Amino acid sequence: MRDQYYEQLDQIVDELVLITDRVRTAVAAATTALLDTDIATAERVIGAETTIEQSIDEVEERALVLLATQQPVATDLRQLVSTLRMTADLQRMSALAIHVSKIARRRAPEPAVPLPAQPLIRAMAKVADSMIGSAARIVSERDLGAAADLEVEDDEMDRLRKDLFRLLLDGEWDHGIDSAIDLALLGRYYERVGDHAVNMARRVVYLVTGELPVA
Amino acid sequence: MRDQYYEQLDQIVDELVLITDRVRTAVAAATTALLDTDIATAERVIGAETTIEQSIDEVEERALVLLATQQPVATDLRQLVSTLRMTADLQRMSALAIHVSKIARRRAPEPAVPLPAQPLIRAMAKVADSMIGSAARIVSERDLGAAADLEVEDDEMDRLRKDLFRLLLDGEWDHGIDSAIDLALLGRYYERVGDHAVNMARRVVYLVTGELPVA
Numbered sequence: 366m367r368d369q370y371y372e373q374l375d376q377i378v379d380e381l382v383l384i385t386d387r388v389r390t391a392v393a394a395a396t397t398a399l400l401d402t403d404i405a406t407a408e409r410v411i412g413a414e415t416t417i418e419q420s421i422d423e424v425e426e427r428a429l430v431l432l433a434t435q436q437p438v439a440t441d442l443r444q445l446v447s448t449l450r451m452t453a454d455l456q457r458m459s460a461l462a463i464h465v466s467k468i469a470r471r472r473a474p475e476p477a478v479p480l481p482a483q484p485l486i487r488a489m490a491k492v493a494d495s496m497i498g499s500a501a502r503i504v505s506e507r508d509l510g511a512a513a514d515l516e517v518e519d520d521e522m523d524r525l526r527k528d529l530f531r532l533l534l535d536g537e538w539d540h541g542i543d544s545a546i547d548l549a550l551l552g553r554y555y556e557r558v559g560d561h562a563v564n565m566a567r568r569v570v571y572l573v574t575g576e577l578p579v580a
Numbered sequence: 581m582r583d584q585y586y587e588q589l590d591q592i593v594d595e596l597v598l599i600t601d602r603v604r605t606a607v608a609a610a611t612t613a614l615l616d617t618d619i620a621t622a623e624r625v626i627g628a629e630t631t632i633e634q635s636i637d638e639v640e641e642r643a644l645v646l647l648a649t650q651q652p653v654a655t656d657l658r659q660l661v662s663t664l665r666m667t668a669d670l671q672r673m674s675a676l677a678i679h680v681s682k683i684a685r686r687r688a689p690e691p692a693v694p695l696p697a698q699p700l701i702r703a704m705a706k707v708a709d710s711m712i713g714s715a716a717r718i719v720s721e722r723d724l725g726a727a728a729d730l731e732v733e734d735d736e737m738d739r740l741r742k743d744l745f746r747l748l749l750d751g752e753w754d755h756g757i758d759s760a761i762d763l764a765l766l767g768r769y770y771e772r773v774g775d776h777a778v779n780m781a782r783r784v785v786y787l788v789t790g791e792l793p794v795a
Binding site: 429432433436438439442446449450453530533534538542543545546549550553 | 644647648651653654657661664665668745748749753757758760761764765768
């Protein structure tokens with residue numbers, strides 16, 4: 366009975382890592398859709414939402430069943446509570462990948478990101494990708510050092526977003542208001558993806574230490 | 581011992597409602613700061629974040645202590661799990677009120693919202709305010725009918741956001757790219773406030789019925 370319980374706890378972590386990987390793939394695909402004006406890929410990301418939602422529902426259900434039937438305490442309790450927080454982050458990241466894909470789809474066959482903004486969006490997407498990858502590793506290995514690195518990447522993301530605003534507002538933007546709005550929202554979406562990766566890492570810190578790091 | 585436990589459970593609900601009211605006040609004040617270019621109010625909202633954060637930390641701590649020490653089942657367990665979800669929504673709404681205030685502060689002494697966009701932003705803020713008020717009532721009274729009404733208000737919010745985009749993109753926007761970007765982000769912030777109110781209502785539906793409503 367207890368063996369089964371620990372197996373279930375481990376399985377929950379494995380599934381969280383799996384879903385995080387799927388979300389990472391979705392965000393990367395959304396970026397491809399966006400920068401290559403690749404509608405098929407945009408549609409694929411949008412269509413895959415249900416699959417990710419289902420996996421999230423399943424892992425939440427498992428966590429709730431363990432909470433209700435095993436009356437866990439200490440680290441086990443924190444792991445289940447953290448799981449229910451992290452699934453909310455994963456759900457949001459998945460939704461943000463879809464927002465990015467929808468911008469790509471809406472502008473097609475025109476590219477949604479004019480040439481001068483492409484390096485910045487590419488850089489933000491790269492940082493977001495790396496942050497989700499770190500979050501997956503942190504969840505899987507409970508690596509608190511990597512959690513601190515994530516905060517550094519988050520600062521880099523903030524800098525990139527400021528650069529993007531500077532580009533839009535330097536008075537020489539001649540690609541129209543619609544693309545400026547798209548870019549402002551895209552900047553926000555990638556930044557939020559990064560924030561959710563940081564949140565996940567913080568949940569792991571809480572799980573291991575019992576203390577939430579100071580934000 | 582059990583009496584104290586139920587008292588604690590009730591107290592958690594009372595505090596959730598109290599925090600929701602505070603968040604509602606913060607969002608309303610942020611709107612005043614924005615539409616009246618009222619910097620003192622903007623600063624007040626930005627300064628009040630710590631107070632709201634502290635209340636949220638406290639109610640989470642209470643919920644975690646009950647989870648760890650009372651091994652609740654059924655409805656009580658769901659209430660505590662829902663609490664830990666709703667605090668995340670409240671935290672985000674509080675952050676969004678601050679984002680709105682910061683836009684007001686950044687543009688001052690100029691108004692961040694040019695005249696032609698004021699009615700739409702005012703309408704979005706009004707819907708957001710009403711949605712947070714409904715969320716507070718739903719948490720306090722477990723009123724599932726009101727939860728359904730909230731979804732209707734959410735549709736109204738979507739319509740207003742589309743109207744806002746139409747206004748920015750109709751080719752006659754002559755208030756510059758910077759204000760168009762501010763407005764696109766403001767639209768997103770109010771919409772997200774509404775989404776979090778809907779999330780809170782859904783958590784109450786789950787709490788009462790054991791089932792999450794289909795999104």
